[in-house]
Amino acid sequence: MRYKEGAGEGEVEEDPRGEGMQQALGDLLTCPYCIGVWIVTPLWFGMALAPRLTRFVAGILATVTTADFMHRIYLKAKKWGD
Secondary structure: OEEOOOOOOOOOOEEOOOOOHHHHHHHHHHOHHHHHHHHHHHHHHHHHHOHHHHHHHHHHHHHHHHHHHHHHHHHHHHHHHO
């Protein structure tokens, strides 16, 4: 990965390096839209095979997502206050 310049305060943005298959895989693993498919697919199968454990893992992911949104709201409010 190569770090992008100009990312927001406290943010890290990266570009995959390499060419061909290496770059394609890097794009799939770092794309916020593509990574959703990588996360949802095992969760979907997990609900069929081990629903209790899958709900536990999904709860952790939901908590982290909520914390991320709250942090973004805090940063917007902080920017408006300045």
